[in-house]
Amino acid sequence: MLLDRSGQGKVYNLITRRRFLQMDVLEGLNVLVTISGKKNKLRVYYLSWLRNRILHNDPEVEKKQGWITVGELExxxxxxxxxxxxxxxxxxxxxxxxxxxxxxxxxxxxxxxxxxxxxxxxxxxxxxxxxxxxxxxxxxxxxxxxxxxxxxxxxxxxxxxxxxxxxxxxxxxxxxxxxxxxxxxxxxxxxxxxxxxWGEMPTSVAYIHSNQIMGWGEKAIEIRSVETGHLDGVFMHKRAQRLKFLCERNDKVFFASVRSGGSSQVFFMTLNRNSMMNW
CATH class of the missing domain: 2.130.10.10 (YVTN repeat-like/Quinoprotein amine dehydrogenase)
Structure with missing residues (x-):
């Protein structure tokens, strides 16, 4: 399931019954690039089509296919x-x-x-x-x-x-x-x-545009300087859990819990100028 967590963090159902492994938004090209589906195909979704799935204000866009596969790559x-x-x-x-x-x-x-x-x-x-x-x-x-x-x-x-x-x-x-x-x-x-x-073995690591790198461990999320590796901040979990990075948008970092059985929960964390984290 693909969830839109922009703006105030309201959740919209956009695509169901399709597993997403990776995604990136390219606003200048009006596309969302993904690895998705049972065969892990490279698919590109049009942002205007996804937007219309929420607003339903353009019948012409609704008639068009909202995605294409790239090079039939599996x-x-x-x-x-x-x-x-x-x-x-x-x-x-x-x-x-x-x-x-x-x-x-x-x-x-x-x-x-x-x-x-x-x-x-x-x-x-x-x-x-x-x-x-x-x-x-x-x-x-x-x-x-x-x-x-x-x-x-x-x-x-x-x-x-x-x-x-x-x-x-x-x-x-x-x-x-x-x-x-x-x-x-x-x-x-x-x-x-x-x-x-890292303080513990991370399940996911990602570079963020403040020139820092984040590591998601089961007990804590660490944020470190890319240039020196020094610890800039840490956020302790209330309970042990496996987390996976999804993407970074504006001042927010999005990540999801990794659970057995296919269920998952999406979180976002706000980074302020001092790299302190709130979620």
């Missing part, structure tokens, strides 16, 4: 919308292949998390996380290589987030996995002698 794991100058790139990680604009098949490690960076305004590189660590693909040559494999972890790694750091010409990033984060460049060199350490 088995989508993760996508990232990356804006560079006037171009928007949509980078897609699939179960068995990678990207629609260019396809990189037969990768040694299956992608679970994906991003895109533009080095020095010239070189496109896909960054992705897998069960062993983090990797890069040079888009021009198609050559993949490892940039960070945590040698101190013997079991499978859970990648949480890839954050390309501002003011680094797209060449430095924070890679978050398990309960840690490391600073590396696109060639695999450690750039800061600092390890971001």
């Amino acid at each position: 088995g989508c794991v993760h996508y990232k919308v990356v804006k560079y100058e006037r171009i928007k790139f949509l980078v897609i990680a699939l179960k068995n292949s990678f990207m629609a604009f260019k396809s990189f098949t037969e990768l040694q490690h299956r992608p679970q998390l994906v991003d895109l960076t533009v080095e020095e305004g010239q070189r496109l590189k896909v960054i992705y996380g897998s069960s062993v660590g983090f990797h890069v693909i040079d888009v021009d040559s198609g050559n993949p290589y490892d940039i960070y494999i945590p040698s101190h972890i013997q079991s499978q790694v859970t990648p949480h987030a890839i954050v390309v750091l501002p003011k680094t010409d797209g060449m430095e990033m924070l890679l978050c996995y398990e309960d840690e984060g490391v600073y590396v460049n696109t060639y695999g060199r450690i750039t800061k002698d600092v390890v971001l350490q």
Whole structure:
């Protein structure tokens, strides 16, 4: 079920009987990009159609199909919308292949998390996380290589987030996995002698536009500086629960509870200028 929690936080039923794994609103293009449905297809919904589902004031819009599939792609794991100058790139990680604009098949490690960076305004590189660590693909040559494999972890790694750091010409990033984060460049060199350490193992990690990163643990939500990893704020739960990041809109961060049996509850948290949290 898709819920609209804008404005005063009133809830509207917009789409039923369809599971949503990921979503992003692109207002300038009048679309909502999603991974949704039983087959995890990449679907684009028109915002004008969704709006009319609430207001019912435009019969012509109501007659039109409100969504399209992108490239008939199935088995989508993760996508990232990356804006560079006037171009928007949509980078897609699939179960068995990678990207629609260019396809990189037969990768040694299956992608679970994906991003895109533009080095020095010239070189496109896909960054992705897998069960062993983090990797890069040079888009021009198609050559993949490892940039960070945590040698101190013997079991499978859970990648949480890839954050390309501002003011680094797209060449430095924070890679978050398990309960840690490391600073590396696109060639695999450690750039800061600092390890971001979460207070507990997060179930979800996300970058927010105040240049901070949030981690959702079962006991607390932590907010940290992207540049230093220092703790800026913490919000303790009343009871232990698993939470998953959904999206950030204006001064609000939206997330949902992860429960067995398919039921879930959506929350939003307001961030003020001092990064203190209210929900």
